[in-house]
Amino acid sequence: MVKAGQIFSALIVHISPSVDRERGEGGSSSRSSSPRPPRVSLPHSHVGHIPRSLASPGVDHHSKTLSQGSSDMIYIYDLSSKEGHRSGLRLGERVTLIVDNTRFVVDPAIFTAQPNTMLGRMFGSGRDNNFTRPNEKGEFEVADGISSTVFRAILDYYKSGIIRCPDGVSIPELREACDYLCISFNYSTIKCRDLSALMHELSNDGARRQFECYLEEMVLPLMVASAQSGERECHVVVLTDDDVVDWDEEYPPQMGEEYSQIIYSTKLYRFFKYIENRDVAKSVLKDRGLKKIRLGIEGYPTYKEKVKRRPGGRPEVIYNYVQRPFIRMSWEKEEGKSRHVDFQCVKSKSTTNLAAAAADIPQDQLVVMHPPGPQVDELDTLPQQHSASSNKDFF
Numbered sequence: 001m002v003k004a005g006q007i008f009s010a011l012i013v014h015i016s017p018s019v020d021r022e023r024g025e026g027g028s029s030s031r032s033s034s035p036r037p038p039r040v041s042l043p044h045s046h047v048g049h050i051p052r053s054l055a056s057p058g059v060d061h062h063s064k065t066l067s068q069g070s071s072d073m074i075y076i077y078d079l080s081s082k083e084g085h086r087s088g089l090r091l092g093e094r095v096t097l098i099v100d101n102t103r104f105v106v107d108p109a110i111f112t113a114q115p116n117t118m119l120g121r122m123f124g125s126g127r128d129n130n131f132t133r134p135n136e137k138g139e140f141e142v143a144d145g146i147s148s149t150v151f152r153a154i155l156d157y158y159k160s161g162i163i164r165c166p167d168g169v170s171i172p173e174l175r176e177a178c179d180y181l182c183i184s185f186n187y188s189t190i191k192c193r194d195l196s197a198l199m200h201e202l203s204n205d206g207a208r209r210q211f212e213c214y215l216e217e218m219v220l221p222l223m224v225a226s227a228q229s230g231e232r233e234c235h236v237v238v239l240t241d242d243d244v245v246d247w248d249e250e251y252p253p254q255m256g257e258e259y260s261q262i263i264y265s266t267k268l269y270r271f272f273k274y275i276e277n278r279d280v281a282k283s284v285l286k287d288r289g290l291k292k293i294r295l296g297i298e299g300y301p302t303y304k305e306k307v308k309r310r311p312g313g314r315p316e317v318i319y320n321y322v323q324r325p326f327i328r329m330s331w332e333k334e335e336g337k338s339r340h341v342d343f344q345c346v347k348s349k350s351t352t353n354l355a356a357a358a359a360d361i362p363q364d365q366l367v368v369m370h371p372p373g374p375q376v377d378e379l380d381t382l383p384q385q386h387s388a389s390s391n392k393d394f395f
Helices: 004-015 017-023 081-087 106-113 118-122 148-160 171-180 195-228 266-271 276-285 343-350 352-361 364-367 373-380 384-394
Strands: 066-069 072-077 095-099 102-106 139-141 233-239 261-264 293-306 316-330
Touching: 004 171, 102 148, 106 195, 118 316, 148 171, 148 364, 171 195, 195 233, 195 261, 195 266, 195 276, 233 266, 233 293, 266 316, 276 316
Parallel strands: 072 102, 095 139, 233 261
Antiparallel strands: 066 072, 095 102, 233 316, 293 316
């Protein structure tokens, strides 16, 4: 029967090079020259927390951490012997994984339960073809950027199929680690006390899948129609199935809504009601290569309410507006170039007669570039009272 003190001594020989150095002059070192760690098995599936200062025959073996120093921690993760014999796993082989300056000593057989994950591929049946190689000490440096606390929780997944989010670890951090290690992130594998954060992450996944369907079924056909008419951008307004658009032909809205594409879909309207879903949709559109993406809520005119007629002025049309989601995107290649065109320069390249070229310039362009003198004089000589009344009508 191996005593507890002997088990702990074997562990110290493996994990504490500093102890060997301290023994250097006083005696021979018992550290193994083989890079593979010695075969050590503890009664508990997780090794206990055993500080070096408490190393004694009466130490508690059922805690969870072996501490080698302030910045060097070692976890030994193992299947119990009963579980190993029932599942037919090879017991005894050990590999050391370095994550966040922490060493995890594990039986690689546990990773075969999830062969489609990164660790399952590294230490599974195709291990000989793996590109990951150990360092000079025979240790594998994996999971770059993942904290040791998160990795320790992930190791439980290979034994129970469940990851319990540790206290102090955010769901996005855990999600990032799962994505890195190719572990499915869903409600059946993740257990978390903060249900709001978990539901938010699952909603983001669902929103992405749902919007990709909406994009193909509803939005893309309108984009194609705009492209076929020579446009390089598209403005889409999402109305509900019950919305009715009835514009007066004589007095249409004056805000340019006639250039908008309309989707009648209560489902898509409800989808865009949430700011988080609009953020997900924007991310999807960006991933698909679109530019100048804008999503939000805006007023859209549905029908004419009344017309105000002013004496001697233009009638004022009042429409009923409803707040509805909109999407605006562009696929223009040269959007970074200036749209300003100097007509005189363009004309001078093909026409030597500048007078003839100037005759083709629209009248408003001529006024902006060369304001006529008499027109300015007439404005200056207008009565003060008339000028004030004009400003009042304008504002």
